[in-house]
Amino acid sequence: MDIVATETLTLGRIERRRAVDDVHASIREAILSRRFYPGMRLNVDELAEQLGVSLTPVRSAIQLLAAEGLVDVHSRSGSFVATLSRRDLAETFDIRCALECLAAENGIVGITDEAIQNARKQLAILAKPVRTPLQRQAHEQANSELHQIIIDSSGNKRLADMYDSLQAHIAMGRLHNADESWQLRLEQEQAEHEEIVEAMARRDSDGLVSALRSHIMRAKSVLLERMAE
Ligand SMILES: [Zn+2]
Incomplete structure (x- = not known):
């Protein structure tokens, strides 16, 4: 040729x-x-x-x-x-939790000050009131960004690719949260995110794993409840 x-x-x-x-x-x-x-x-x-x-x-x-x-x-x-079943979402959230915890175990000790700063910035965005669809969008984006910082800290490309492949289902799952009761859970969500960022800042991998696990598993059970209704 x-x-x-x-x-x-x-x-x-x-x-x-x-x-x-x-x-x-x-x-x-x-x-x-x-x-x-x-x-x-x-x-x-x-x-x-x-x-x-x-x-x-x-x-x-x-x-x-x-x-x-x-x-x-x-x-x-x-x-x-696709119509996502409760089982699809449950499986997606379990894997998401495992990947974030693995990243936390491997990456958090060496996380940069810059990444911690970025996490604090996302936390400040998450603390803002959410009333309009645009604010909601900014909120979801800051949420994704915060979790992505943990994934990126692992420096593990395969882990990051696997995490990416879950994003479509996670986004579809969030659609089930589009209601007023979501507002009521914001305060709890913020407390969980604060705990996550504090553990990151301390480079405390055990603390971070436990904060992530309770945050993601709580989100999972709320989602499955909503789907059952
Ligand atoms: Zn979150």
Whole structure:
């Protein structure tokens, strides 16, 4: 194969991949914002037309979403927005807890002052009142960021990749929290986050593991309760 042919092949691949990425991001956002609701059928032809792309990137994007657990693909009847069962969420939260605790055990002793500062910054954002959807979004983001600091402190790339793969289900789980009773739990959540950041600042891995475990397991049981209703 000569150089020109290789270049042509490479450029073609990049463009195809970009279309898939855009389609994937667009459908993913629709699912996580609940514009596409659980159990909804995904029609490949309609999606391709709406998005102005061919069928191939839509099919590939659906495969990616299926791998993330956001879409269920049935060979006969088609593809559907995933309906998360209580068991799915329970499993996701158990693994999330194990990964965060592992990161805490391995990484917290060597965590930088800068990372602690960042954690305190997120804690200050989390302390702000949450009344509007925009404030809610900022709150969720600070929450994710705080937990991500712990994951990153481990310096373990495989652990970080596994943690990433749970994010879609965690985001879907949060949709079950979209109600007024969530407000009532904010105070407790803040106390838990304070305990987490204090243990981080002390480089106290045992304290951090125990604070994380009770925080994540409490969130899990609230979520499972909400789903049962
Ligand atoms: Zn949290």
